[in-house]
Amino acid sequence: MLKNGKFFVPPPKDGSDLKELFKQLAAAGAGRPLGNDGFPAGPWTPELLSEAISQIDSNRTGVDLRTVQLWFQENEKGISTANIRWLARIFGCDDPVATGEWQMELSAAQSRLVAKRRDLKKAGSSAPPLASDPAHTISVDIETKIPAGLTDDARANLPVQRFSLAERSEALFSRGSPLNLPASAFAGATALGFLSYIMGIHNATFVRADGLAKQVGFLWAPNWTLLFMVFLPLFFTFVRELLVFWKHEGRFQIVAQVDRMESDHAWARNVEGSSYTYWSVFLICVLFAGLVQWIGVCLIPLINRGSNYAVDWGKLSIVRPEVISVWEEVVFTGIAYLYMCLCFYLFFAGLILLYTVAYDLWKIGETSEKQQKTDDRQEIDEVRLRVIRGTFRCTVLGVLIAICMKAQSSYLTSASENIVAWLVSDMSSVFHGPNMASQGIGYRMPTHYSSLLIAVSACFVFLFASFRLGAGSRFRAPLWKMSAVVGLLVAGYLLIGALAGFSILLSVAILFAIYGLIDPGFGWERATELGNQHVS
Numbered sequence: 248m249l250k251n252g253k254f255f256v257p258p259p260k261d262g263s264d265l266k267e268l269f270k271q272l273a274a275a276g277a278g279r280p281l282g283n284d285g286f287p288a289g290p291w292t293p294e295l296l297s298e299a300i301s302q303i304d305s306n307r308t309g310v311d312l313r314t315v316q317l318w319f320q321e322n323e324k325g326i327s328t329a330n331i332r333w334l335a336r337i338f339g340c341d342d343p344v345a346t347g348e349w350q351m352e353l354s355a356a357q358s359r360l361v362a363k364r365r366d367l368k369k370a371g372s373s374a375p376p377l378a379s380d381p382a383h384t385i386s387v388d389i390e391t392k393i394p395a396g397l398t399d400d401a402r403a404n405l406p407v408q409r410f411s412l413a414e415r416s417e418a419l420f421s422r423g424s425p426l427n428l429p430a431s432a433f434a435g436a437t438a439l440g441f442l443s444y445i446m447g448i449h450n451a452t453f454v455r456a457d458g459l460a461k462q463v464g465f466l467w468a469p470n471w472t473l474l475f476m477v478f479l480p481l482f483f484t485f486v487r488e489l490l491v492f493w494k495h496e497g498r499f500q501i502v503a504q505v506d507r508m509e510s511d512h513a514w515a516r517n518v519e520g521s522s523y524t525y526w527s528v529f530l531i532c533v534l535f536a537g538l539v540q541w542i543g544v545c546l547i548p549l550i551n552r553g554s555n556y557a558v559d560w561g562k563l564s565i566v567r568p569e570v571i572s573v574w575e576e577v578v579f580t581g582i583a584y585l586y587m588c589l590c591f592y593l594f595f596a597g598l599i600l601l602y603t604v605a606y607d608l609w610k611i612g613e614t615s616e617k618q619q620k621t622d623d624r625q626e627i628d629e630v631r632l633r634v635i636r637g638t639f640r641c642t643v644l645g646v647l648i649a650i651c652m653k654a655q656s657s658y659l660t661s662a663s664e665n666i667v668a669w670l671v672s673d674m675s676s677v678f679h680g681p682n683m684a685s686q687g688i689g690y691r692m693p694t695h696y697s698s699l700l701i702a703v704s705a706c707f708v709f710l711f712a713s714f715r716l717g718a719g720s721r722f723r724a725p726l727w728k729m730s731a732v733v734g735l736l737v738a739g740y741l742l743i744g745a746l747a748g749f750s751i752l753l754s755v756a757i758l759f760a761i762y763g764l765i766d767p768g769f770g771w772e773r774a775t776e777l778g779n780q781h782v783s
Contacts, residue, residue, distance in 0.1 A: 249281065250339075250340040250342050250345060251340045251341050251342060252280055252281060253278055253279060253280050253281065253340040253341075254275075254276055254277060254278065254279055254280075254281055254288075254340075255277070255278070255339075255340045255342075255345065256272060256275055256277040256278075256338065257345075257348075258348050258349055258351075258352035259271075259352075260352065262359065263356060263359070264356055264359040264360035264363055265325060265326065265353065265356040265357045265359070265360040266321075266360060267356075268352070268353070268356045269318055269326075269334075269356075272291075272338055273290055273291040273296070273319065274290045274291075275290070276288060276289050276290045276291055277291075277337075277338050278291075278299070278337040278338045278339070278340055279291065279295075279299075293312060293315045293316045293318075293319055294312065296315050296318075296337070297309075297310055297311075297312045297314075297315040299337055300315070300330075300333045300334075300336075300337065303333060303336055306333055310330060310333065311512075314330065325357055325360060325361070326353075326357065327509065329509045331350065331353045331354060331357065332350060334349070334353060335347075335349040335350035335353055338353075411519060411522065412522065412525045412526055412529060413518050413519050413521055413522040413524075413525045414515070414518060414519065416525055416593075416596040416599075416600075417490075417518045417596075417600060419593065419596075420483070420486055420487045420490050420596075420597065420600060421487065421490050421491055421494060425484065425487055425488070425491075428480075428483040428484075428487065428593065429480035429481070429483045429484050430480070432475055432476075432479045432480050432483060432590055432593075433475070433476055433480050435475065435586045435590070436471065436472070436475035436476045436586075437476070439465070439471065439475075439582070439583055439586065440465065440466055440472070442579060442582070443464075443465035443466065443560065443579070444466075446571050446575060446576075446579060447570050447571060448464060448465050448560045448563055448570065448571055448576075448579075449464050449465050449466045450462075450464040450466060450467065451463055451464045451560065451563055451567065451570055452464075453558060453563065453566040453567050455558075457662070459662060459664065460664060461558075461659075461663075461664060461665075462664060462665035462666070463558060463559045463560050463563060463659070464560060465560040467665060467666060468559065468560065468655050469651040469654060469655055469666065470651045470652045470654075470655040470656075470694070471583070473651050474648050474651045474652070475586075475587075475590060478644050478647050478648050478651065479590060479594065479644075479648065481644055481764070482594065482597060482641055482644040482645065482648070483593070483597065485637055485640045485641050485644070486597035486600060486601060486637075486641055488637065489601065489604060489633070489634065489637030489638070489641075490600055490604065492633060492637075493604045493607070493608070493630075493634065494510075494511075494514060497608070497630045497633065497634070498510050498514065498607075498611070500626045500629075500630055501608075501611050501612070501626060501627055501630060502611060514607065517603050517606070517607050518600075518603060521599055521603060524599055525596060525599065528592060528595045528596065528599070529592050532588045532589075532591050532592040532595065533588050533589070533592065536587075536588050536591060536697060537584050537585060537587065537588025537589075538584075538588075540584065540693065540697075541580060541581060541584040543693075544556055544561070544693060545561045545562065545576075545577070545580040545581075545584070546577060546580075546581075548562050548565065549562060549564060549565065549573050549576055549577055549580075550573070552565055553565060555690060555691045556690055556691050556693075557656075557659035557660050557690040557692075558659070559655075559659055561576065561579075561580045561583070562576075563576065564576045591701075594645070594648070594701070595704065597641065598641070598645070598704055598705060598708050601637075601638050601641055601708050601712070602708050602711060602712075604634060605634060605638065605708070605711055605712040605715055605716060606711075606715070608627075608630060608631065608634055608716060609715040609716060611627075612627045612631070612716070628722070631716040631717070631722075632722050632725075632768075634712060634716060635712055635713065635716055635717060635722075635726065635729070636725075636729075636767040636768060637767075638708060638709055638712040639709060639729040639732075639733070639763065639767050640763070640764055640767055641705070641708070642705045642706060642708065642709035642733055643732065643733065643736065643760045643763055643764060644705075644764070645701055645702065645704070645705025645706075646702050646705055646706070646733065646736040646737060646740060646760075647736070647757070647760060648698075648701055648705075649698040649699070649701045649702035649705075649740055650698075650736070650739065650740050650743065650753070650757075652694045652697065652698035652701070653694065653695055653698045653699075653740060653743045653744075654666065654743055655694070656692045656694035656695055656698070657692070657743050657744035659690070659692075660690045660692065660744075661744075670750045673747060673748060673749060673750040674748065674750050674751055674754075676747040676748060677747065677748035677751060698740075702737060702740055706733060706737060709729075709730075709733055713726060713729075713730065722768075725767075725768045725769055728769045729763065729767065729769075732756070732759045732760060732763045735752075735755070735756040735759060736756045736757075736759075736760055738752065738756070739752050739753035739755075739756040739757070740753075
């Protein structure tokens, strides 16, 4: 039978299950265009069927070839609801009535397949357990237990216990309570603070060779207090908020034709695609930023009773052994650096996830814009603004983290009693001229390098999101304001300790940054709403 230039086979309604019915239709070439001689072009192959489904206009994400290959195999897998819809379009030859008939027939065949395998299970068959409700089983893939986040039938042949660092890292941000990660970071910093108080290094000074009594207590170090108690928990909160929005709302606003299983599968592929990046960051954070840095900066100086590094709470036993012993400090610094390297791995994992969200949105937006749908473009712009705002907040927090690290490192080399006095004396130097407190001593400062990596990484993600999502959009004004704040923060970071009066610029940048965290649009949404009201 011919329909729309294709070979049409009407639904047989013979009680076949889905596997039997699909095998017959694939062999007959149902839905394939007729050849030049007017005869069917031949049977379907996985490659041909996958290509045909991906060419359907309303199917923006296509279908994975591995998924289609599973349909042709003798296995325990059914077909997801979304893919049944595309198969009905193929077998119905793009005729609305025929497509509806085939969708009902394929769904009924899916139910019969479920019922048949349930009966085999009850009879003692070794078939894997299936859902007890056929209607529910139609709405989800018939599959064995597979790793969380990989719900499409194309992933069903993966090992159940396969460990994926990328997937586990993404799950830490997107699953469970929104308080889990922020509270864990805050609790770890709080525990270290209590431990430093017990050991007596929370508020400690030592007298330098030039006679200056310098404060090096643990609780006076912003890179261990403000960083892990305020900025990092906020960073985790904003990353999770944006990630959950994109996975459960944003993606469905743009790709409305794809059901949740298909969307989760596509997102899982994107996350898994960065697997090597996650492993690289993990190794760098744990081995180099954690273990190697602890050995070089803390362990060796403590054992040798001296080094070219400035004295801080981690090396206090060198100058004040009556306060804390060497081995007590070895244990404490080891715990602190382990906590630090794990936190910074999660920080970089959050940046990778932000990049993945921006990249995913950019690719989907390009596909939608090619179809020239005005409603879709408006929805994409709204989602883009939400993603850029979230990325901006995380970038600001990333640069603030870098500022805490560099400020503490610069203070330790200065001639000030504590970090507050150092900042105040720097401000006053603009009006009263340079003073001795602003002059530093030539110690090694590895934190300058690590803080620069953090600032550059955070800014890279923001720049990527801005260029890919903000080009040609209607929200250029807030984007320019966000970029200006990030640029001001970076300038303040770079000038720390470089010239007298840097703290004034840094203070102004931090004030703008705090306002940006509260209102990342800088009043643009309210102005737009007022403008729309005046127009109406």
